[in-house]
Amino acid sequence: MAKTTKKKALGRGLSALLNDPDNDIKSAGDKNADKVVGNIVELSLEAIEVNPFQPRTSFSEEALKELASSIRELGVIQPITVRKLDFNKYQLVSGERRYRASKMLGLETIPSYIRIANDQESLEMALVENIQRQDLDPIEVALSYQRLIDEIDLTQEELSDRVGKNRSTIANYLRLLKLDPIIQTGMRDGFLSMGHGRALINISSTSVQLEIYEQILKDKLSVRETEALVKRTQEGSKTSKSREKPKVDEKKQKALKQISSYFGAKVEMKINKKGNGKLIVPFSSDEDFQRIKKLIQGDS
Known part of the structure; x- marks a missing residue:
């Protein structure tokens, strides 16, 4: 005393x-x-x-x-x-x-x-000292890192030395700033943890990010559950992309109409990503098949 x-x-x-x-x-x-x-x-x-x-x-x-x-x-x-x-x-x-x-x-x-x-030293002192605090939310930390990089002109390596954090840790915080602002606000208000944010970063679509964010809040998903949901979403996206049919250009579409008209049937065209494909000519009966056969052979 x-x-x-x-x-x-x-x-x-x-x-x-x-x-x-x-x-x-x-x-x-x-x-x-x-x-x-x-x-x-x-x-x-x-x-x-x-x-x-x-x-x-x-x-x-x-x-x-x-x-x-x-x-x-x-x-x-x-x-x-x-x-x-x-x-x-x-x-x-x-x-x-x-x-x-x-x-x-x-x-x-x-x-x-x-x-x-001076002003620059004051900024650096304020940012570095605040980064060391335990009660800053992840977005505040990320913004402080970004300001040190932008305003003090530091590289991530130099920043790592200044604040005593691994470069990978700094990179993970900075990636949070790529999240939709609504999700960033959710993290600042304590609705999401940094773990949730890191999982959501892996979703490139902002609209899908927000859909998952709403589901996290609604179902109170843990970080592990969120990671699993993100993984399923990504796998579903890949599957749907692989099922997408390659677009047929206008010339082929015009030719397809002419071919359908010639055979008197709706001819289907299938093309793969490499540009290879096939034409499918439907027939409704034996007689129809014979008719199409003659057209192919050029018989009158």
């Missing part, structure tokens, strides 16, 4: 230093920067703005109330991380839930780690 009190007292002392305009710290090389950067400082909540680079876009009101209740009892156990923008002006890098819950309680200050970083 004594250590906690000492740390808070130290934070207040550093806070006073930061509020001195004659000692404004703008870079890591400024006087007293070493006393502030990387240390825990009690900062005014009013001096902190939210992070526009925050990868998390939704916050559960119920979860925030639970966190606020915990903070009321125990205080902010883990400091937030901010970056210094200007004199007495800071921006969140990570810890927005703690920040929101503290404001909900009406607290005036919050323990903070101060960093000095």
Whole structure:
């Protein structure tokens, strides 16, 4: 307990230093920067703005109330991380839930780690730190990976090193972004797990994806049951494709009408994928057969 009190007292002392305009710290090389950067400082909540680079876009009101209740009892156990923008002006890098819950309680200050970083570094810190959290949904993680690749210009290999995840794991998350937006929303709302999403990715048709998604919700299918359903759907699709008749071009269709007219019967044409085929001339009786035979032989 004594250590906690000492740390808070130290934070207040550093806070006073930061509020001195004659000692404004703008870079890591400024006087007293070493006393502030990387240390825990009690900062005014009013001096902190939210992070526009925050990868998390939704916050559960119920979860925030639970966190606020915990903070009321125990205080902010883990400091937030901010970056210094200007004199007495800071921006969140990570810890927005703690920040929101503290404001909900009406607290005036919050323990903070101060960093000095530019926009790109702040984005990277926010994304990487948030990816490490356990409570992000799969789509939030996937979007964070995609932003690191797009905005920080990282390859999947470089991203793997930055976040400490296997490249295959990153690739699996990124593939989730190919799912229909409705299914992505279902994953964000907790109706589907990442396992369900990975199974659905194997369906190329968006409409079929959505049909299976509705069936998952209706029948409360497990991941294993979903995988089996996707497999049956794919096998059924292959079978139906193999049964599809090759299209007959206009010239052959015209010729087929002429041949049918010549024989006085509806002649059928069958063509395989290679272009080979056969003509089937139907007959209704012995006499009809003899008639067609004469036509073939050219007998009058």
